[in-house]
Amino acid sequence: MDNMLARTGGRPARRGPRVALASVVVGLSAVATTMAMASGANAGTTLGASAAEKGRYFGTAVAANKLSDTTYVGILNREFNSVTPENEMKWDATEPSQGQFSFTSADRIVNHARANGMQVRGHALAWHSQQPGWAQNLAGGALRQAMLNHVTQVATYYRGKIHSWDVVNEAFADGGTGARRDSNLQRTGDDWIEAAFRAARAADPTAKLCYNDYNTDGQNAKSNAVYAMVQDFKARGVPIDCVGFQSHFNSASPVPADYQANLQRFADLGVDVQITELDIEGSGQTQADNYGRVVRACLAVARCTGITVWGIRDTDSWRASGTPLLFDGNGNKKPAYTATLDALNGGATPPPSTPAPSTPAPSTPPPSGGCSATVALNSWNGGFVATVRVTAGSSGTGGWAVAVTLPGGATVTNTWSARATGTSGAVTFRNVEYNGRLAAGATTEFGFQGTGAGPTAAPTCTAS
Numbered sequence: 281m282d283n284m285l286a287r288t289g290g291r292p293a294r295r296g297p298r299v300a301l302a303s304v305v306v307g308l309s310a311v312a313t314t315m316a317m318a319s320g321a322n323a324g325t326t327l328g329a330s331a332a333e334k335g336r337y338f339g340t341a342v343a344a345n346k347l348s349d350t351t352y353v354g355i356l357n358r359e360f361n362s363v364t365p366e367n368e369m370k371w372d373a374t375e376p377s378q379g380q381f382s383f384t385s386a387d388r389i390v391n392h393a394r395a396n397g398m399q400v401r402g403h404a405l406a407w408h409s410q411q412p413g414w415a416q417n418l419a420g421g422a423l424r425q426a427m428l429n430h431v432t433q434v435a436t437y438y439r440g441k442i443h444s445w446d447v448v449n450e451a452f453a454d455g456g457t458g459a460r461r462d463s464n465l466q467r468t469g470d471d472w473i474e475a476a477f478r479a480a481r482a483a484d485p486t487a488k489l490c491y492n493d494y495n496t497d498g499q500n501a502k503s504n505a506v507y508a509m510v511q512d513f514k515a516r517g518v519p520i521d522c523v524g525f526q527s528h529f530n531s532a533s534p535v536p537a538d539y540q541a542n543l544q545r546f547a548d549l550g551v552d553v554q555i556t557e558l559d560i561e562g563s564g565q566t567q568a569d570n571y572g573r574v575v576r577a578c579l580a581v582a583r584c585t586g587i588t589v590w591g592i593r594d595t596d597s598w599r600a601s602g603t604p605l606l607f608d609g610n611g612n613k614k615p616a617y618t619a620t621l622d623a624l625n626g627g628a629t630p631p632p633s634t635p636a637p638s639t640p641a642p643s644t645p646p647p648s649g650g651c652s653a654t655v656a657l658n659s660w661n662g663g664f665v666a667t668v669r670v671t672a673g674s675s676g677t678g679g680w681a682v683a684v685t686l687p688g689g690a691t692v693t694n695t696w697s698a699r700a701t702g703t704s705g706a707v708t709f710r711n712v713e714y715n716g717r718l719a720a721g722a723t724t725e726f727g728f729q730g731t732g733a734g735p736t737a738a739p740t741c742t743a744s
């Protein structure tokens with residue numbers, strides 16, 4: 281590990297779970313995670329330092345039970361400046377019984393990373409796979425609520441420690457349909473993905489929020505469907521900051537010819553792109569060339585902010601027989617390692633631009649005038665998510681306040697993109713810094729989550 285990077289991560293890990301759902305608001309704030317930039321002696325000689333010279337991170341999946349393997353830890357600390365827990369943050373690991381959270385294994389990885397100046401990618405909050413048995417047996421409103429609670433609790437516990445979260449993993453089907461993957465989560469309603477992103481933003485406004493998938497590395501029906509979703513999220517103000525491309529390659533699924541172009545078209549939507557689970561089956565120069573291509577593609581896309589390989593040594597891989605990684609079973613560097621390092625040290629490319637917040641604030645001075653608001657409700661037995669659309673009147677707004685009346689017994693548990701006053705009965709939601717100023721006819725959205733029944737009466741909007 282590069283010493284310069286090590287010094288950037290010196291804050292002590294905070295211990296002990298934070299409690300339940302925040303009852304007041306966490307407003308969406310611009311995500312400004314400072315990239316560790318190395319310029320020290322190791323630049324050009326290790327993956328992490330060389331990537332940092334290009335304004336990127338270079339990470340690996342880590343398994344907590346290997347942190348006692350000295351060869352493994354030696355390579356980890358020397359070469360990488362980002363880690364992704366391979367299994368330890370998944371739903372089955374972190375909430376084995378409903379409402380009972382277990383962070384011991386994930387904490388081992390997070391604490392190791394922080395002690396060594398490495399960033400952490402959180403993986404994964406909501407996924408059809410690796411669910412605990414109790415969640416597999418839930419459906420409908422109960423599952424939706426359990427999923428949102430899981431997202432909220434885990435993202436809250438790790439608030440401030442996660443560079444990027446894979447909020448939703450693998451939600452689209454393979455094949456040519458571009459459809460969503462059928463799953464218990466999908467059967468709770470199409471909006472489960474955006475609900476998860478909103479809950480994650482409310483819980484940790486500092487983490488970048490990613491959608492992560494495989495077989496989306498080139499342009500195809502599946503990646504087109506993800507593209508359309510991201511485009512729609514950006515248009516409607518659903519908080520999404522990044523798209524993860526897993527990049528598991530082998531002879532049946534090679535690095536696509538349009539890999540770089542595909543990364544670029546997503547970046548052009550206004551999100552960061554990240555290579556999240558890279559492994560390439562093979563050996564020798566062919567494998568090395570493929571690694572080089574992938575790294576150069578990322579460096580050529582300004583908003584490709586980092587690369588994570590899915591394990592350290594071939595023997596650590598979920599596909600060990602395909603020898604898909606950068607180090608052999610003895611921890612020796614393979615030709616693929618050299619090609620990767622050479623590519624990282626190659627020609628100059630612009631560093632990633634500072635990501636824009638999901639909804640940039642208009643720079644025009646605040647006008648005044650009226651506004652109106654409508655509520656779209658997604659309700660289930662015992663809870664709801666309300667999405668409120670605010671529309672400025674003919675004079676525009678300099679700020680707005682939306683008054684909502686909740687039925688008896690209902691309580692607001694989470695709010696995003698607004699600040700709430702009160703949690704039950706008459707609740708007023710006011711704009712946050714970036715979404716108060718609306719030009720005539722312009723709209724913005726905020727949302728809140730609650731227990732009990734959602735509002736039935738129309739909200740009233742007051743502009744300032």
Ligand code: 9MR
Pocket residue numbers: 366367409410449494526557598
């Ligand atoms: O590498 C992970 C392996 O140890 C687990 O057994 C497997 C179970 O689903 O998940 C592997 O990681 C997956 C990742 O979480 C999501 N994308 C596909 C990865 C490889 O299966």
